Amino acid sequence: xxxxxxxxxxxxxxxxxxxxxxxxxxxxxxxxxxxxxxxxxxxxxxxxxxxxxxxxxxxxxxxxxxxxxxxxxxxxxxxxxxxxxxxxxxxxxxxxxxxxxxxxxxxxxxxxxxxxxxxxxxxxxxxxxxxxxxxxxxxxxxxxxxxxxxxxxxxxxxxxxxxxxxxxxxxxxxxxxxxxxxxxxxxxxxxxxxxxxxxxxxxxxxxxxxxxxxxxxxxxxxxxxxxxxxxxxxxxxxxxxxxxxxxxxxxxxxxxxxxxxxxxxxxxxxxxxxxxxxxxxxxxxxxxxxxxxxxxxxxxxxxxxxxxxxxxxxxxxxxxxxxxxxxxxxxxxxxxxxxxxxxxxxxxxxxxxxxxxxxxxxxxxxxxxxxxxxxxxxxxxxxxxxxxxxxxxxxxxxxxxxxxxxxxxxxxxxxxxxxxxxxxxxxxxxxxxxxxxxxxxxxxxxxxxxxxxxxxxxxxxxxxxxxxxxxxxxxxxxxxxxxxxxxxxxxxxxxxx
Numbered sequence: 369x370x371x372x373x374x375x376x377x378x379x380x381x382x383x384x385x386x387x388x389x390x391x392x393x394x395x396x397x398x399x400x401x402x403x404x405x406x407x408x409x410x411x412x413x414x415x416x417x418x419x420x421x422x423x424x425x426x427x428x429x430x431x432x433x434x435x436x437x438x439x440x441x442x443x444x445x446x447x448x449x450x451x452x453x454x455x456x457x458x459x460x461x462x463x464x465x466x467x468x469x470x471x472x473x474x475x476x477x478x479x480x481x482x483x484x485x486x487x488x489x490x491x492x493x494x495x496x497x498x499x500x501x502x503x504x505x506x507x508x509x510x511x512x513x514x515x516x517x518x519x520x521x522x523x524x525x526x527x528x529x530x531x532x533x534x535x536x537x538x539x540x541x542x543x544x545x546x547x548x549x550x551x552x553x554x555x556x557x558x559x560x561x562x563x564x565x566x567x568x569x570x571x572x573x574x575x576x577x578x579x580x581x582x583x584x585x586x587x588x589x590x591x592x593x594x595x596x597x598x599x600x601x602x603x604x605x606x607x608x609x610x611x612x613x614x615x616x617x618x619x620x621x622x623x624x625x626x627x628x629x630x631x632x633x634x635x636x637x638x639x640x641x642x643x644x645x646x647x648x649x650x651x652x653x654x655x656x657x658x659x660x661x662x663x664x665x666x667x668x669x670x671x672x673x674x675x676x677x678x679x680x681x682x683x684x685x686x687x688x689x690x691x692x693x694x695x696x697x698x699x700x701x702x703x704x705x706x707x708x709x710x711x712x713x714x715x716x717x718x719x720x721x722x723x724x725x726x727x728x729x730x731x732x733x734x735x736x737x738x739x740x741x742x743x744x745x746x747x748x749x750x751x752x753x754x755x756x757x758x759x760x761x762x763x764x765x766x767x768x769x770x771x772x773x774x775x776x777x778x779x780x781x782x783x784x785x786x787x788x789x790x791x792x793x794x795x796x797x798x799x800x801x802x803x804x805x806x807x808x809x810x811x812x813x814x815x816x817x818x819x820x821x822x823x824x825x826x827x828x829x830x831x832x833x834x835x836x837x838x839x840x841x842x843x844x845x846x847x848x849x850x851x852x853x854x855x856x857x858x859x860x861x862x863x864x865x
Contacts, residue, residue: 496563521580551719552719557715558592569586593623596625606618661697665701680770726738749821768804
């Protein structure tokens with residue numbers, strides 16, 4: 369039976385797709401071993417395999433083995449205010465196989481149109497346009513991404529979550545993100561982080577290393593990591609002695625609130641409690657992992673996390689999955705400089721507007737304006753070049769190394785296993801072709817910011833020269849008028865009667 373003639377909702381359809389995908393992957397595997405040699409055939413097979421693979425979710429998984437302070441920044445390399453911001457922000461003062469849920473059922477669940485469905489299909493892309501999804505979904509980007517991923521990973525069935533309750537939870541979650549009307553820390557940001565966090569797992573096969581509960585906690589953490597964000601920094605809360613700072617004792621103020629508030633919501637209101645069917649042991653494990661991941665989104669832990677992950681990568685010990693997952697969420701949280709320029713530029717402007725609003729508030733309160741929060745003095749381009757150079761690019765390099773390490777561990781586990789399932793071994797080989805789009809995008813964005821800086825400097829120079837020329841002309845005119853006045857004082861001017 370031809371694949372195209374099957375009912376796309378039937379189980380046999382998905383099994384057939386899986387069979388053909390495995391067969392194509394095996395051909396690729398043979399060619400990499402030198403048994404076949406046509407590059408053109410490889411390209412065509414890769415394309416065909418990717419098309420087939422987009423129509424199923426592999427239900428097989430394997431467990432992988434599981435198991436301080438900031439780097440120095442030369443003050444001469446960056447403007448003083450940017451250096452202060454970097455220092456202030458990024459340093460510290462059980463397992464059942466998953467089943468396929470079609471995108472069609474997800475689309476029906478959220479009553480989406482064909483255009484939304486198309487966006488879901490592209491959710492596995494690094495350059496996924498979250499702004500477009502938010503526009504076509506009527507400002508429901510987070511709900512759409514969550515629905516797609518919960519369907520993809522079968523969380524609703526696995527953890528017996530009623531669809532009505534899940535939709536109610538997502539609506540309440542989005543309301544929490546809209547509470548303070550933030551330009552940046554809003555539900556679109558949460559959706560973007562969730563999609564990015566998913567990509568880091570799904571595109572590499574790293575998802576196979578996790579239990580269902582770990583995967584659930586990981587995706588959930590990305591969704592809720594900035595719940596009820598106030599639009600201010602932790603430093604602001606501490607300096608202003610806000611209620612949040614007093615409640616959380618000045619320690620990871622916002623992150624503690626995000627985690628506390630979302631669990632409090634589910635605890636106090638049963639209509640939003642999507643965790644009610646978890647066993648006590650599952651709930652404890654889930655909650656511990658979510659709290660740990662969310663607290664690690666505190667930017668002041670950045671250098672400590674990078675250091676710990678570097679040590680894990682070079683160590684012969686088993687990878688600590690909690691630390692690895694926390695780091696991937698942290699990377700996702702500040703990944704916009706690693707996205708294509710239109711997305712990065714838009715996120716930057718929204719973040720800076722949020723900073724400037726905080727600076728305006730600090731001025732009215734009579735407290736020192738935080739670094740990068742004075743809209744009259746901040747150079748946005750300079751700040752982003754420093755952010756890329758000292759934070760994002762080194763972090764994403766370590767992220768690449770971590771993914772490669774985890775994939776290597778998975779491959780070794782498969783090679784050492786007794787399984788005769790060739791499809792798993794073939795898939796494992798393919799996982800080593802790890803996609804790292806940020807390695808090309810980050811340098812491109814840095815160049816664009818430097819070009820922007822050069823344009824600013826040229827513009828300032830032009831204005832300076834124009835001002836000085838006008839000043840010189842004015843001075844010459846004043847000198848001419850003085851000479852004319854001097855002549856007038858000595859006698860009648862020639863030609864005047």
